[in-house]
Amino acid sequence: MTETTTLPPTCNARISPRGGLDILSREEVARLQTASSGGLRELLRRCALAVLTTDADSDDPRAAALRYPDFDIEVQQQDRGIKIELTAAPATAFVEGEIIRGIAENLFAVVRDIAYNANEVHGSGRFDLGTGSGLTSAVFEILRNARVMKSFQDPNLVVCWGGHSINRDEYLYTKKVGYQLGLRGMDICTGCGPGAMKGPMKGATIAHAKQRQWKPRYIGITEPGIIAAESPNPIVNQLVIMPDIEKRLEAFVRLGHGIIVFPGGVGTAEEILFLLGVLMHPENRELPFPFVLTGPAQSAAYFERIDQFLRLTLGEAATSRYRIIIDDPAEVAREMKAGIRKVREFRLKEQDAFFFNWSLHLPLEFQHPFVPTHAAMRGLNLHRDQPVHLLAADLRRAFSGIVAGNVKVEGMREIEQHGPFDIDGDPEIMRALDALLADFVQQRRMKIEGTYKPCYRVLGA
Secondary structure: OOOOOOOOOEEEEEEOOOOOOOOOOHHHHHHHHOOOOOOHHHHHHHHHHHHHOOOOOOOOOOHHHHHOOOOEEEEEEEOOEEEEEEEEEEHHHEEOOEEOHHHHHHHHHHHHHHHHHHHHHHOOOOOOOOOHHHHHHHHHHHHHHOOOOOOOOOOOEEEEEOOOOOOHHHHHHHHHHHHHHHHOOOEEEEOOOOHHHOHHHHHHHHHHHHOOOOOOOEEEEEOHHHHOOOOOOOOOOEEEEOOOHHHHHHHHHHHOOEEEEOOOOHHHHHHHHHHHHHHOOHHHOOOOOOEEEEEOHHHHHHHHHHHHHHHHHHOHHHHHHOEEEEOOHHHHHHHHHHHHHHHHHHHHHHOOOOOOOOOOOOOHHHOOOOOOOHHHHHOOOOOOOOOHHHHHHHHHHHHHHHHHHHHOHHHHHHHHHHOOEEEOOOHHHHHHHHHHHHHHHHOOOOOOOOOOOOOEEEOOO
């Protein structure tokens, strides 16, 4: 007897732009329609499906494609603008035959950003992507094109990082922190996915309603390799797709006025190392930037392990750039509010913009895209005989490679073909890294479902 698989219900639709997109040129539409044009059509299809499966409960980037094998999207040029034709789209994105408004807005944000990144950032020659200033200009233009920067508004945007695979108590805690932030008039920016990326937004919605704050920002910043594994949560009302993980990380620190880190896995560790490496650069020594690590009481041991790892690898000086607050959402919000007040004073003094952190110096090592091949992972310099911000940069790349091997299609394919990544370096650092990763596995912080099979080997531990 042959076993058959029942696929979920689908529907076809033709929709018009709703927010996030005005018009596209004929050339942009043609590139999005052509499969051979730098892979844009497949990229568009993958990102669009992620948006249409908003709040998906899987972190396997191939899961949605298997559930909706006949899904397709086509951007069509019309006399009065553009239309999007959807074939065999997830029925959950529709109510009574009409696409959910927020999903429609995010769908057109996908089209907007993929077209802009391909044509204006990579295809126009406008930006020197080999220089730090050129890369920062590209990040600025992508964010401006997405209309997420607000002029004439005091600093109030808090970036929240943390894992998509967290337990129920940790998730509820992120909601409580978001609620306290919302009561104090702060907007939320996250990586746009589930877990610690959704919780703060959900908590803030209630507080914003209580404070009659009717136009709050819930900004989700992602990139093509991540979005398929971390579909946007339904609260995101401004979605931005950056070209790669490095530009995504730069967007967070340029756009946000402070950062809160909740429990997470390797992706969260990557983000922590990115921010600490940048803040520890000598040119950023006087730059105020509130940075809080927080979680419920049961997560205290998690942050102790993170703190130990940071002290061992980056030194005691690193601890001056962050504060750990356990099980106190109101104190987290007070700390962030006070820190952002200092950010405002500093930017007024330096005549810097409130909507984009131009004063922050970002070393080129944190901006260049890192492609995690086996050779690249083996070539990382994970030794102490270098400036601390450079060690942080390569530690960040090590975690980025593990993220790719865990949840990105290209990284998973690399592991399937050539086996686990090898990570080698200073023996003491390797022992600490191996112990930290083992904790992540034991606490189920690597994957939402299934038995985790490591995509890495730590040598010399």
